[in-house]
Amino acid sequence: xxxxxxxxxxxxxxxxxxxxxxxxxxxxxxxxxxxxxxxxxxxxxxxxxxxxxxxxxxxxxxxxxxxxxxxxxxxxxxxxxxxxxxxxxxxxxxxxxxxxxxxxxxxxxxxxxxxxxxxxxxxxxxxxxxxxxxxxxxxxxxxxxxxxxxxxxxxxxxxxx
Numbered sequence: 180x181x182x183x184x185x186x187x188x189x190x191x192x193x194x195x196x197x198x199x200x201x202x203x204x205x206x207x208x209x210x211x212x213x214x215x216x217x218x219x220x221x222x223x224x225x226x227x228x229x230x231x232x233x234x235x236x237x238x239x240x241x242x243x244x245x246x247x248x249x250x251x252x253x254x255x256x257x258x259x260x261x262x263x264x265x266x267x268x269x270x271x272x273x274x275x276x277x278x279x280x281x282x283x284x285x286x287x288x289x290x291x292x293x294x295x296x297x298x299x300x301x302x303x304x305x306x307x308x309x310x311x312x313x314x315x316x317x318x319x320x321x322x323x324x325x326x327x328x329x330x331x332x333x334x335x336x337x338x339x340x
Contacts, residue, residue, distance in 0.1 A: 200263075
């Protein structure tokens with residue numbers, strides 16, 4: 180909320196389209212595995228074990244790919260829900276443009292589904308490809324149910340090293 184409070188002076192600015200909440204957060208397929216490596220006394224480690232136990236009946240079960248995807252969606256959903264609520268409270272007249280998804284998260288359906296529940300537009304930074312894959316671009320809209328905005332794009336020339 181503290182960071183979102185700084186948006187309030189701009190709430191009626193007619194030239195402001197919207198706000199980003201972050202930049203290139205590490206939404207990765209192995210998020211559940213990383214949380215489970217934390218000690219049980221760590222709040223994140225404890226939450227992951229409780230989530231896994233509720234899902235599978237055992238906090239020590241080996242997670243499946245479906246578990247990993249569901250946990251990633253759970254984490255991303257929580258992030259976007261909290262952030263979008265704070266932004267909308269202090270900047271109700273502007274769009275919430277997401278957090279600029281990048282890297283492997285560009286191909287993670289769970290990320291786009293969760294982001295689409297809370298962002299008005301899902302933003303993405305695309306690196307390392309001359310032409311984005313049209314089927315991937317279509318998938319983003321399908322997965323999120325939202326328009327997307329490419330906020331950064333670049334690719335190096337073959338001779339650049």
